[in-house]
Amino acid sequence: MDISGTVDEKPDTRLPMIFSLICGFLYVILGLLQMVAGAGRILIGTDFVMPLSGILFVPADVIGSFVLLLIGTVFLYGVMEMRSGTYEGISYAYVGILLALIFAVIYLLVSTGNMLEAYLLGNEEFADWTLLSDMKPGIYLAILPLFAYIKWKDFFEPTTEASFRMDLK
């Protein structure tokens, strides 16, 4: 890979674009589901059960749904830019990946805290807590970005502030 490659040569953005499109849609759809679940809980009450929410582990959490929608929007924004031929649109894919991972890590840490409550401290409030209780789209959706992160690791390497132009194949 030639780091100092010429500036005019536009790398192929097809793969990042497809990736962003898929991620974007998944995050937006689950974000919407989660929002409906959360809003239903607030408006209708605790007996509101949204279809699918069991299998998809969608919690009734409005604020969390904003996070999912935001991540989805970042991906889709990038698709729009890349489609119009702007190579820099790829930045959105990178930041989308980072955000997805950051929030997955936050959720996992919170869940670790709950696990300690349940198993170590035996807190009654957490009596029926299981490993799946905290499962949510914010966590499992991040698997796709995680793969992308590993594949495009060069970009995320911490050390460099070097100008770069990467091979995206």
Added chain:
Amino acid sequence: MEAGKIKIALTGNPNVGKTTLFNALTGSRQHVGNWPGVTVEKKSGSVSYKEYDIEVIDLPGTYSLTAYSMDEIVARDFIIEEKPDIVIQVVDASNLERNLYLTTQLMELGSKILIVLNMCDIAEERGDRIYIDKMQELLATPVIRTVASQKEGICDLLDKVIEQKEVQQHHGHEIGYGTEIEDRILEIEKVLAEDETRDTRYPLRWISIRLLEGDSNVREKISKSPVYDRVIQIIDSIDQEEYEAEIADKRYLAINTVFPQMCTRANGKLTKSDMIDRVLTNKYLGIPIFLALMWGAFELTFAFATPFMDMIDLSATWFAEYVSSSLQPAWLASLVGDGIIGGVGAVLVFVPNIFILFFLLSLLEGSGYLARAAFIMDKLMYKIGMHGKSFIPMLMGFGCNVPAIMAARSIEDEKDRLITILVVPFVSCGARLPIYVLFAGTFFGRQAGTVIFGMYVLGIIIAIISAKLLRATVVKGKPAPFIMELPPYRVPTLKTSLIHMWDNGFMYIKKAGTIILVGVVVIWVLASFPWGVQYGSEDSYVGSLGHAVAPLLKPLGFDWKISVALIFGLVAKEIVVASMGVLYGAGESSDVLSDRLIADSGMTALTSLSLMAFSLLYMPCVATVGVIRKETGSWKWAVFAIFYGIIVAWITAFVIYQGGVLLGY
């Protein structure tokens, strides 16, 4: 002067790594962050090296020595008045050109200069080439290559310092400003030289140039001189703005001539930071991303800490019970059990939250995102009448308001700065966090993280509204335009973050052992006397005190015990929680504080909300009042901050409580 002593000062542009270098040299732990304006006060330290005692002074970063902001005056006065043996200009190698302007000014100050080329790792990685030999020759100063963050080049630097100490003052290069200006400079120099009593620490050429550039600080300095009138006559005879521009032009010209000879840069391409910024500072996405990250941070601060808090809480409760049952006489058992362990324990419970909070804040600072946050908010802030840069002190305020208010020093405009100082106390600091965690955790369960986030947002909103109000009334005018360098993103090092977390977290623990302990004992005494009353009952002194203010606070939904807690919270906000611990700690129950609150305080989710808002806003703590006085230079503003805070807090809590009651909660 003793031969073995050397005094060196570190100066340079903001965010070039001066403090990192200072820490590497002296082994101290001064605050380092990846945004311009971290250091606002000079700090000194020392190092012994090869039989020399070297005193090192870290100065605030400055782009120039033009006296636009307080930082610049601090740095400049230090260099001129304290005459360090060697002035070290720390230069960001990856951004060399922008650093040379300061060099041109330093050369005129007449001190021995040594240039430290820091952040060479970044420059080299990017493919820039800097010819150090050529640079030394062109600037007529020694240049040392360092990577301060990895402690590279520290010994070379010290060796050079010792070597330079011995050499005679050589004449560095100076910039010529063209015949017309040079004639004026000479003319002023001549007049100034006639004054026998003048302060010889100031080089005449430098004073003359500064006067021609219209420096009011320098003008004031010579205002006592007998030749002042004649000097002013010369200055008034010229077109000052034109001179100022011309002088700056000449400096840039000099830089543009030497720069290409000492450095070749790799092709300017889009950097990773540029790419990330494209998204994070996006017109539409910037603010939502910022809010989402903040929300995530508070979610984490609350939820991840809970098990650790519970562990501390359980052991404190167990310990208090053990002490109460084994200590004799009964009053001692009550003092230690109900008072000290109950009160101080109630504060120590929140140590995990505080640690996480400071860890996250240091990520915010170290990554470079802080500067972006200011950038994103600038537009909004400007509309409100605040300067974008004010957002940095506001975010810093999440940790502690005191350094946040000091961080406002990097704001050039005096009015912008004053407004920032006055509104920062509304930003919720670490000391207030325990209050939220206690009450939100008790009354809001799983929603606690969101409620806490809401309190932080409320603080910011009130700060912003206050700024608008101040702009419209006491501090009229428009904010200055926003100019700020966005530092490159960096992955913060775990070590720096852990140190930051530990230092600040430890301060919290120390506070619990000192001022809060005293507060707790005072409350306990007041709760136990007059002799014979039931502990903490309405007949005790606390009871009377509480009842005295309770009518004022009743419309907000608070009873007399809460009133007492709020009174003592004036000293330090942690005491609000501590006194809850003391006052609700009585009795045999082995429950943790939150359960006792539900059981006997008669509080509801609504009153807790009103209480959280009130505690957030109701007056800066004593330390903050002190720093407001110091930074504004007058008691007037400190007193203003107190009363303004109380009024705002009362109104806000009133609206929350009465609104809630109206809505049927």
